[in-house]
Amino acid sequence: MPRSLTTDDFIPVDLAQAKLGQLLFYDRILSGNQNIACSTCHHPDLGTADGLSLGIGEGGVGLGPERTPGTGDDRIRKRIPRNAPGLWNLGARDLSVMFHDGRLMAQDTYENGFNSPAQEWLPDGLDNLLAAQAIFPLVAQFEMAGNPRENEVAGAVHNRIDYAWPILTDRVRHIPAYAKMFAQTFPHIQSAFDITIADIANSLSAFMIHEWTSFDSPFDAYLAGDTRALTSQQQDGMALFYGKADCASCHSGPLLSDHGFHAIGLPPFGPGRTRPFDPMVRDVGRMGKSDRLEDAYAFRTPMLRNVALTAPYGHNGAYPTLEGIVRHHLNPRSSFDAWTPKMAALVSVPWLEQADFMVRRDAREITRQRAAITLDPTPLQDTEVTAIVDFLAALTGETAMEGKLGIPANVPSGLPMDARPKR
Incomplete structure (x- = not known):
C-alpha cells in the first residue's frame, strides 16, 4: 500500500x-x-x-464527443494521433x-x-x-x-x-x-x-x-486511516489491485504509477505518431523517442486518480470503459485479438475514414505489436473484475468536479470560448 x-x-x-x-x-x-x-x-x-479516443484539433468545431471536423478549406487534415x-x-x-x-x-x-x-x-x-x-x-x-x-x-x-x-x-x-x-x-x-x-x-x-491537484478521494481517506471510506467491495478490489491482479506492479507508489513504459498491446488505429522514416502508419511508442528496440510499442504508465472521469482509456483511447481496459490488462493478447473498431470513440471524418484503421490491415505490423506484449494473462472471475472497477471508482476526488477557479466568463482577447458539452 x-x-x-x-x-x-x-x-x-x-x-x-x-x-x-x-x-x-x-x-x-x-x-x-x-x-x-x-x-x-x-x-x-x-x-x-475530451471524451474521444483520438481528438479533433485545429480546424474542428465544438467540444467533446459533439465536436465536428470542420468544413471546406478549414477542415481538419488529420486526427490527433493519441488520446488527450x-x-x-x-x-x-x-x-x-x-x-x-x-x-x-x-x-x-x-x-x-x-x-x-x-x-x-x-x-x-x-x-x-x-x-x-x-x-x-x-x-x-x-x-x-x-x-x-x-x-x-x-x-x-x-x-x-x-x-x-x-x-x-x-x-x-x-x-x-x-x-x-x-x-x-x-x-x-x-x-x-x-x-x-x-x-x-x-x-x-x-x-x-x-x-x-486532487487527492481527496475515498481511497485517500482510507490511506489516512478512515477504514470506512471504502465499501467492502471496494476493499476487495483494492486487495486484488495490490495482490492477485498485480496491478500495482506498474501502478505503484503514492501517484499510482511507476512512471515507466510498458508494451501492453493496446489495439492500434488512427494515424499513429509516426517517425519521419517509418514506412507505414504505426505508433512505436517509447521507441520513437529512445530509438531502442526494447522500447517498441511501450507507453507510459498513467497515474490513476480520477481515472473514472477520463474515458476512453489507453494511449489511443481504445477502450470506452474502465471494465474494458481492466480486462485488457488481465489478458492482453486475447483482448488484442477480440477488439473491434466500433469500440473506438471517433468523430466521423469521411475523408479520413479509409486511413483510420489502415494499420490493422498490415498483418506484419499487427504481428510485431502482438509479439511485443510484456503482460502475462491473469485469470480473474467476473466478480473480481467488478470489484477492481469499483475500487478504481473510489480514486475519484470528492471535489474533483467542482474545480477551484472554474471556467471564466470571458477572456481578455475577446475571442469566443468553448461552449460547455451537452449533458
Whole structure:
C-alpha cells in the first residue's frame, strides 16, 4: 500500500499566476488560427480530457464527443494521433516524464534542465516540467498551430520550432488586460515587452497545478486511516489491485504509477505518431523517442486518480470503459485479438475514414505489436473484475468536479470560448 499524498508532494503555486493561467488556458489567442484553446481538448466537464479516443484539433468545431471536423478549406487534415490525457496531479514533485511516449523529461540533456523535442531551442525560464509541456501543443500543427501558409505561427514552426513562440507571446503582449496582469503578477515584468513564452507557460502550469491537484478521494481517506471510506467491495478490489491482479506492479507508489513504459498491446488505429522514416502508419511508442528496440510499442504508465472521469482509456483511447481496459490488462493478447473498431470513440471524418484503421490491415505490423506484449494473462472471475472497477471508482476526488477557479466568463482577447458539452 502506498503512503498518503500531502500538499508537500506538489509544487507550490502562486495564486495570482494561477488566475492569469486560467484565462490563458481558456483563451484561443494561443492557437495559430485563434480557433482552439487548451481547454478544447482538456475540458473540466469532460474530466480534463475530451471524451474521444483520438481528438479533433485545429480546424474542428465544438467540444467533446459533439465536436465536428470542420468544413471546406478549414477542415481538419488529420486526427490527433493519441488520446488527450487528463490533467490531474501533473504538479507532483516526483513526476519526471510527460507525454505518452515520454518525449519530455526532467533531464539536463541539453543543459537547460529538460530533454525535449525542442532540444537546445527550448526557451529559458521555465519553472517546471509542466510548464515545459504546456508550450508544445501550441506549436503542434494538428493540435493548435494550424497548417503551413494558414498563419504566421504555423509557418514559423516549419522553419524552426522556437521561432513560433515569440509570435504567440507578441499576441498576448498587445492585449492591454494581459499586459497589466503580467506586470502585476511577475516582479521581473515591468512592461508588456518583458513578457516571454516562459511567463505564459509558467502561468498555465500554475493554473493546472492549482486547479487539478486532487487527492481527496475515498481511497485517500482510507490511506489516512478512515477504514470506512471504502465499501467492502471496494476493499476487495483494492486487495486484488495490490495482490492477485498485480496491478500495482506498474501502478505503484503514492501517484499510482511507476512512471515507466510498458508494451501492453493496446489495439492500434488512427494515424499513429509516426517517425519521419517509418514506412507505414504505426505508433512505436517509447521507441520513437529512445530509438531502442526494447522500447517498441511501450507507453507510459498513467497515474490513476480520477481515472473514472477520463474515458476512453489507453494511449489511443481504445477502450470506452474502465471494465474494458481492466480486462485488457488481465489478458492482453486475447483482448488484442477480440477488439473491434466500433469500440473506438471517433468523430466521423469521411475523408479520413479509409486511413483510420489502415494499420490493422498490415498483418506484419499487427504481428510485431502482438509479439511485443510484456503482460502475462491473469485469470480473474467476473466478480473480481467488478470489484477492481469499483475500487478504481473510489480514486475519484470528492471535489474533483467542482474545480477551484472554474471556467471564466470571458477572456481578455475577446475571442469566443468553448461552449460547455451537452449533458
